[in-house]
Structure formats: C-alpha cells, structure tokens
Amino acid sequence: MPQQQSLFNPRILRNLVTAARWEGVTLPPTASSIIANWADRLASGGIDKLTESQVEQTFNNQIFCRLLGYQQIGEASEASLMPKTTGLTGRDTPDFVLGKFDPAANLDQRLKDEQ
Numbered sequence: 044m045p046q047q048q049s050l051f052n053p054r055i056l057r058n059l060v061t062a063a064r065w066e067g068v069t070l071p072p073t074a075s076s077i078i079a080n081w082a083d084r085l086a087s088g089g090i091d092k093l094t095e096s097q098v099e100q101t102f103n104n105q106i107f108c109r110l111l112g113y114q115q116i117g118e119a120s121e122a123s124l125m126p127k128t129t130g131l132t133g134r135d136t137p138d139f140v141l142g143k144f145d146p147a148a149n150l151d152q153r154l155k156d157e158q
Contacts, residue, residue, distance in 0.1 A: 070110075077110050099138050100126070113141060121145050
C-alpha cells in the first residue's frame with residue numbers, strides 16, 4: 044500500500060491535545076471505540092476493498108459527528124456539517140463542508156447573495 048500523507052500535522056495535534064488535557068477537556072465516552080474500530084479496519088485492510096464513496100458517509104458521521112460533535116441536518120435547527128455542497132459552477136464538489144447552515148433558509152436567496 045502506498046504511503047499516505049497525514050491528515051493532521053502530528054506535532055500540532057500533540058500540542059493541541061496536551062493543551063486541551065490541561066484545560067480539562069475530555070473525549071466523548073464512545074471516542075476510544077470509534078477510533079479503535081477505524082484503526083482496526085485500516086490495519087486489517089478491510090477498507091482497501093471499498094471505494095471512498097462507499098465509506099465516506101459512515102466516516103463523516105462517526106468521526107466528524109459522533110467524535111468531534113458536528114451536527115448534520117435533522118439533528119439540530121442549525122447544522123454544522125453539510126454533505127456534498129457544490130459551488131455555483133457545480134465543479135469540485137467537496138465531500139462535506141463545515142460551518143453554520145440553516146436548512147430552513149431559502150437556498151435560492153443564498154445563491155443570489157453569493158453572486
């Protein structure tokens with residue numbers, strides 16, 4: 044398997060985790076099992092047979108929502124994770140974007156405001 048580039052800079056992540064521990068920040072109770080499950084799947088090669096599209100929604104939900112606390116549409120009146128948002132050109136669709144999204148807002152008006 045080719046060498047993968049880290050998603051996060053290990054030195055910066057270590058410093059942030061150390062600072063958070065000093066401030067009394069703790070992980071959600073399910074964090075260890077979520078991380079261990081993904082580490083096991085990666086180590087065993089079980090995910091290698093699947094495409095990114097097949098695992099992306101599960102990964103996004105487990106890591107970004109259950110572990111990091113972002114909320115998708117339907118979980119709160121204002122979401123903080125929006126899947127498959129496209130730009131005005133319809134090109135370069137990201138898997139998801141992070142921010143503040145009000146599903147009740149008029150999408151047509153937001154697009155006009157961006158122009």
